[in-house]
Amino acid sequence: xxxxxxxxxxxxxxxxxxxxxxxxxxxxxxxxxxxxxxxxxxxxxxxxxxxxxxxxxxxxxxxxxxxxxxxxxxxxxxxxxxxxxxxxxxxxxxxxxxxxxxxxxxxxxxxxxxxxxxxxxxxxxxxxxxxxxxxxxxxxxxxxxxxxxxxxxxxxxxxxxxxxxxxxxxxxxxxxxxxxxxxxxxxxxxxxxxxxxxxxxxxxxxxxxxxxxxxxxxxxxxxxxxxxxxxxx
Amino acid sequence: xxxxxxxxxxxxxxxxxxxxxxxxxxxxxxxxxxxxxxxxxxxxxxxxxxxxxxxxxxxxxxxxxxxxxxxxxxxxxxxxxxxxxxxxxxxxxxxxxxxxxxxxxxxxx
Numbered sequence: 463x464x465x466x467x468x469x470x471x472x473x474x475x476x477x478x479x480x481x482x483x484x485x486x487x488x489x490x491x492x493x494x495x496x497x498x499x500x501x502x503x504x505x506x507x508x509x510x511x512x513x514x515x516x517x518x519x520x521x522x523x524x525x526x527x528x529x530x531x532x533x534x535x536x537x538x539x540x541x542x543x544x545x546x547x548x549x550x551x552x553x554x555x556x557x558x559x560x561x562x563x564x565x566x567x568x569x570x571x572x573x574x575x576x577x578x579x580x581x582x583x584x585x586x587x588x589x590x591x592x593x594x595x596x597x598x599x600x601x602x603x604x605x606x607x608x609x610x611x612x613x614x615x616x617x618x619x620x621x622x623x624x625x626x627x628x629x630x631x632x633x634x635x636x637x638x639x640x641x642x643x644x645x646x647x648x649x650x651x652x653x654x655x656x657x658x659x660x661x662x663x664x665x666x667x668x669x670x671x672x673x674x675x676x677x678x679x680x681x682x683x684x685x686x687x688x689x690x691x692x693x694x695x
Numbered sequence: 696x697x698x699x700x701x702x703x704x705x706x707x708x709x710x711x712x713x714x715x716x717x718x719x720x721x722x723x724x725x726x727x728x729x730x731x732x733x734x735x736x737x738x739x740x741x742x743x744x745x746x747x748x749x750x751x752x753x754x755x756x757x758x759x760x761x762x763x764x765x766x767x768x769x770x771x772x773x774x775x776x777x778x779x780x781x782x783x784x785x786x787x788x789x790x791x792x793x794x795x796x797x798x799x800x801x802x803x804x
Contacts, residue, residue, distance in 0.1 A: 504702075509780070514711075527723070551784065554780065560752060
């Protein structure tokens with residue numbers, strides 16, 4: 463779903479760039495408030511994992527492929543603010559190192575694949591999770607459903623951008639139905655992969671899944687070994 | 696609190712293995728957006744990428760003739776780069792916060 467240069471006109475791309483910069487600034491601000499030392503390598507791993515799995519295009523309908531976007535996965539693992547930053551780093555590296563996703567379209571791609579999936583998808587995750595029992599299985603199901611729907615949300619975001627400033631003169635309603643149609647199929651793959659990964663992390667380190675923090679037993683705030691201040695016996 | 700280092704190390708090994716061994720076998724069909732662009736005729740509006748001459752453009756490492764190896768190496772480079780950029784960015788964010796606090800946090804032993 464990486465938009466190359468040329469599909470969307472400059473004003474729309476610039477506007478999306480402004481939305482992306484604003485959104486990322488909010489994410490940095492929110493992350494800075496709560497960032498712990500151990501979050502840093504975990505966020506690095508999340509970004510690297512999303513990058514790797516984005517390379518794994520799987521076949522969907524005739525002559526078409528799809529790949530994980532990873533926004534919901536990242537949001538469930540490390541929270542929506544940090545998750546958005548992780549996916550945005552992936553998009554930046556893809557555009558700069560691999561010429562994947564146009565430089566003028568970077569804002570559009572951050573909006574569609576990082577902000578819309580991490581926040582829209584995470585909101586859907588919370589909604590589905592609330593409807594289900596308070597179990598790990600519910601977290602897995604909610605992750606999968608939200609991830610699948612998140613891909614469709616991202617395809618709708620592209621359609622809005624195409625309606626605002628799309629090149630080539632295709633009919634917006636045709637683009638909308640074609641985008642949603644193929645991304646429902648890709649969403650099934652996204653949902654399956656997301657559910658499998660969340661399930662695997664929950665099985666090994668449930669304490670590292672942000673979206674399952676409500677299942678952990680309540681702990682005291684001070685969890686590390688406490689060092690007495692100097693001068694105190 | 697349980698340590699996270701073993702999890703991160705195992706996670707990175709799995710990630711690197713996916714990028715190196717599995718990515719050469721990924722589908723090369725156009726993705727959903729590209730397929731729609733072709734079908735609806737707006738793929739013609741695509742402009743060449745400004746960095747199309749980069750040594751790793753298109754997930755292929757220039758100078759490596761074996762396609763599978765070239766893709767796999769590009770995957771490893773991308774995994775290393777995303778980890779480094781994400782972790783580096785957050786280190787900067789964390790240090791900036793530390794400086795902006797009125798009383799600096801005590802050094803941890």
